[in-house]
Amino acid sequence: MKISGLHYRTIWPTASGSVRVIDQSRLPFAFATIDLETLDDAAGAIRSMVVRGAPLIGATAAYGMALALRSDPSDASLDEAARTLKATRPTAHNLAWALARMRAALATVAPADRLEAAFGEAASICDADVEQCRAIGIHGAEIIRRSAAAAGRTLNILTHCNAGWLACVDWGTALAPIYRAHDEGIEVHVWVDETRPRNQGASLTAFELAAHGVPHTVIADNLGGHLMQRGRVDMVIVGSDRTTAAGDVCNKVGTYLKALAAHDNAVPFYAALPVSTIDWSIERGGDIPIEERSPMELTHITGRTASGNIETVRVVPESSRALNLAFDVTPAKLVTALITERGVCAATRSGLRSLYPDRGLSA
């Protein structure tokens, strides 16, 4: 997508053999890129959320494995890289998926040829993600088009966290249908959940939508239920960090509360996701490990002062402890449908099987 008229992806290889990413920890007030030179650079970028979003975590892990092979293309180095990268974030399924795909592609390649093969495979993972997100956009836009036609007015879509192009390589998952609908001339307006504690909605989704010219309004995470009660939300679209084989959706913490409100007010609730987020080995969302992050993400907030400096302030008194769990699970019963690159399906085992009769083995 475009920033100030220039087309960007979130990650790309440079001519010198490093990998360049947009530093998302500095958005929305500064746009900067960082060059990843080593495995540790890549692991650190994922851990510190310089890059985040399930698909982009997978893409960065793939390139991280390639970077590890620059200094040592041995089997031991491959093992070590996979272990290090796997440990960076426990919930997002794309991480494990991308690492498994890289290992499968490199296993039979001689060490001397691995570096080139690894960069090739990582690029292929990125290209596939772009194509999948584009397809999600097409399938999701069809739903928006029908709803807008039925409503006969601007369609109000609520989203939580950032599942836009910044969360992927390009296009996005939840936002891809919105971008496509907007580009087709359908009038949409997006309610952007601030998404505490890291404010990915206020800082990333708002930034993306503004850069693309999509009308939107930032709201507190607390407000969505009231807006649904008053008929001001026509649909909810979110992303997914891991989707179970039975259709439970693990996504940014707070998603479940919006799904409950949508259900209570008969507002359709969609999760948009590429096949790489589906964990076919898990049925129940309750079995997904939930990442616990630093309480400082909650107790401190970074923003821009009136004088233009970036400053971090503490908002919780020192005498109080804080708990910061990053994800929750929305049970399939609350999900109207899943939007994937292969089409739209019920959030059920049979729904997913109808789109993936191979159960994702060929993905």
Added chain:
Amino acid sequence: MKISGLHYRTIWPTASGSVRVIDQSRLPFAFATIDLETLDDAAGAIRSMVVRGAPLIGATAAYGMALALRSDPSDASLDEAARTLKATRPTAHNLAWALARMRAALATVAPADRLEAAFGEAASICDADVEQCRAIGIHGAEIIRRSAAAAGRTLNILTHCNAGWLACVDWGTALAPIYRAHDEGIEVHVWVDETRPRNQGASLTAFELAAHGVPHTVIADNLGGHLMQRGRVDMVIVGSDRTTAAGDVCNKVGTYLKALAAHDNAVPFYAALPVSTIDWSIERGGDIPIEERSPMELTHITGRTASGNIETVRVVPESSRALNLAFDVTPAKLVTALITERGVCAATRSGLRSLYPDRGLSA
């Protein structure tokens, strides 16, 4: 309640004829009081949330009317004071209730005697609030005692916003049962919703609980649903800014989402409130006017920098607009029971009538 060992109320008259309040806009990082000298001082303190919380808004409005009479005790002055104070906050019912009570008490008093009568009536409103909150604490603690005995371990109670003693004159509504249970030696732990956008949970509830020594953990508003899914919340207790005659509870925005999650996970959900928050003239929560406040409460956050300065930072990009509605309505069907100064009742018309056969007319 106590701060640094000294007992405080949130509002009290001074020897010089002014009214002193704790400046809640500066908590938790600074404890300071402000003297209100005039009607405009009182109205400004309510509007800017130097004082907030349904019962304290009512108490401040009562004293605001007394302050207006210092310069002019005429009928016209009474009318003007009531109009000005009524317009400060549209949702909290205690405001209208306190103003009506003051006017009824002063109507038959000669202008020359009104100032003294007004201060007397305002003090009586404050004393009654303290007594009502104390009674709410007794009735609510009984519920906590039973639940703790059944659980046989520390009881985890989630609360949203601040309905503690800082929201009242003393004791609090939602927190009164918690203080009482804690003082009786029952082991309780409180999950404190941060409560965006004004962070009353992180800044006021956390401050109160820490000052009183009650174990607690601050969480993002997004986390409560997940904690309930995993069995880590035993009950929810919130306050109310206006309760309808049929038991719908209008409270700080986001309360409805917690009530939905509580219902979905069979967690009891209580609202604690004095009779003064009950609006007997309204049946449906949907008819309650919802206050819209400045978007700056969402786009900017104030906190303390590492160097100890209080600083305000912008967290939403300038290119995005924001909407800030302050309350939502939890339908009675999601409320397990109401805890009032007269006891515990079902959140229904007949439940309320069982406690208030006079429909609150004598309150």
